[in-house]
Amino acid sequence: MKLGRLNHIGVATPSIEQSIAIYRDLMGADVIRAPFDLPEQGVKVCFIDTPNSQIELIEPLGPDSPIVGFLAKNPQGGQHHVCFEVPDIVAARAWFEGKGARILGPTRIGAHGTPIFFLHPKDMGGVLTEIMETPKDAH
Numbered sequence: 001m002k003l004g005r006l007n008h009i010g011v012a013t014p015s016i017e018q019s020i021a022i023y024r025d026l027m028g029a030d031v032i033r034a035p036f037d038l039p040e041q042g043v044k045v046c047f048i049d050t051p052n053s054q055i056e057l058i059e060p061l062g063p064d065s066p067i068v069g070f071l072a073k074n075p076q077g078g079q080h081h082v083c084f085e086v087p088d089i090v091a092a093r094a095w096f097e098g099k100g101a102r103i104l105g106p107t108r109i110g111a112h113g114t115p116i117f118f119l120h121p122k123d124m125g126g127v128l129t130e131i132m133e134t135p136k137d138a139h
């Protein structure tokens with residue numbers, strides 16, 4: 001497999017509204033998508049477009065959210081994951097399984113409407129890594 005495009009950087013936050021204010025007022029972000037709930041992933045999501053990628057703000061959606069533990073350790077929030085695109089999610093999953101990398105849970109539909117899965121940070125030099133199938137109409 002070949003390393004693909006960086007789709008987004010996930011940033012966990014206790015408050016999407018507060019984080020939007022930072023990116024808008026301090027960083028000059030002008031394309032801030034409307035926040036939406038993603039119950040399948042247990043998070044509320046807001047995309048902020050940059051010229052070459054996106055910041056994905058994620059806020060817990062309920063007490064069982066996968067980011068509750070991270071926010072307990074980092075109450076202010078922080079950089080949570082990076083996400084790379086692949087052309088074929090089934091082939092990518094088989095590739096990582098073949099390499100012995102730990103995959104966290106089943107393949108699910110992510111915030112861009114395409115299938116995603118996560119690689120354990122302990123197999124990625126400490127970086128939680130999301131693998132995402134490229135949307136059909138992208139790029």
Ligand SMILES: C[C@@H](C(=O)O)C(=O)SCCNC(=O)CCNC(=O)[C@H](O)C(C)(C)COP(=O)(O)OP(=O)(O)OC[C@H]1O[C@@H](n2cnc3c(N)ncnc32)[C@H](O)[C@@H]1OP(=O)(O)O
Pocket residue numbers: 010038041043045056058066067069070079080081083104109110111112116118120121122126127128130
């Ligand atoms: C919307 C969607 C999309 O883009 O489409 C998304 O991105 S949803 C994004 C949210 N969804 C996910 O993150 C799903 C996948 N994540 C998970 O399964 C979990 O969050 C884990 C990564 C397994 C962590 O789980 P949990 O916090 O309960 O476990 P834990 O505290 O025991 O952590 C186990 C070890 O991993 C480390 N660890 C935990 N979270 C980490 C992170 N974000 N980056 C790097 N390391 C991390 C901890 O410090 C700990 O290391 P030590 O043992 O050394 O102390």
Ligand SMILES: [Co+2]
Pocket residue numbers: 008010056081083130
């Ligand atoms: Co993500």
